[in-house]
Amino acid sequence: MADESNLGPGMSMTGTLLELMGIGVTEAAAERVVATMPVKGNTQPYGLLHGGASCVLAESLGSIGSALHAATHGKVAVGVDINATHHRAVRDGVVTGVATPIYLGRTTTSYEVVITDERDKRVCTARITCQLIQAPPGS
Numbered sequence: 805m806a807d808e809s810n811l812g813p814g815m816s817m818t819g820t821l822l823e824l825m826g827i828g829v830t831e832a833a834a835e836r837v838v839a840t841m842p843v844k845g846n847t848q849p850y851g852l853l854h855g856g857a858s859c860v861l862a863e864s865l866g867s868i869g870s871a872l873h874a875a876t877h878g879k880v881a882v883g884v885d886i887n888a889t890h891h892r893a894v895r896d897g898v899v900t901g902v903a904t905p906i907y908l909g910r911t912t913t914s915y916e917v918v919i920t921d922e923r924d925k926r927v928c929t930a931r932i933t934c935q936l937i938q939a940p941p942g943s
Contacts (some may be wrong), residue, residue: 814880815871822864825857829865834873837865837903837915844892853894858919858928862888865903866915866932873908874936881913881934882904888930897922903932 811832817823822839825846831838839861846857863886870881899919906914912935919928 811868811871815868820861821860827859827861827864829868832868833874833877834869834908835873835905837869838900839859839865840898840900842898843896847895851895853899853927855888855890856927858890858899859888859930861899861901861919862886862903862917862928863918863932865901865935866913866930869903869905869915870913870932870934870936873905873913874934877910877936878939879936880939881936883932884912884935885928885933888928890928891926892921894921894927900928906931909936 825838826842829839841861846854848854863883865884867881874881878904899921901917901919902913903917906916912933914931914933916928917930921927
């Protein structure tokens with residue numbers, strides 16, 4: 805797992821779905837977020853990587869990037885849309901997600917997230933959009 809100090813203000817992986825699924829953030833900036841996730845433990849009944857697990861990875865990366873961008877405007881990011889296309893099945897190993905911004909605005913952000921397997925084959929392509937809102941009191 806990555807050093808949580810690079811995740812931005814108020815963000816922690818402890819006790820989250822990211823921790824439960826074994827997602828490890830290795831790079832985090834508004835311009836690029838990278839993480840890995842094991843396939844084992846994140847499969848559907850046929851033994852393939854669960855599409856929902858890919859969506860969790862994608863939403864997490866896009867949300868982290870959006871939150872880092874939002875913090876520069878004194879705001880927080882909340883997800884409002886995600887879509888994913890699953891290209892190929894994965895049965896074992898580790899997948900890597902890389903999120904890069906499509907748009908970084910003052911009220912919204914959009915990221916493309918590409919998830920690849922250990923052979924660098926594309927497994928999933930996702931897009932996430934976040935709304936940037938004023939931080940709730942105490943956050």
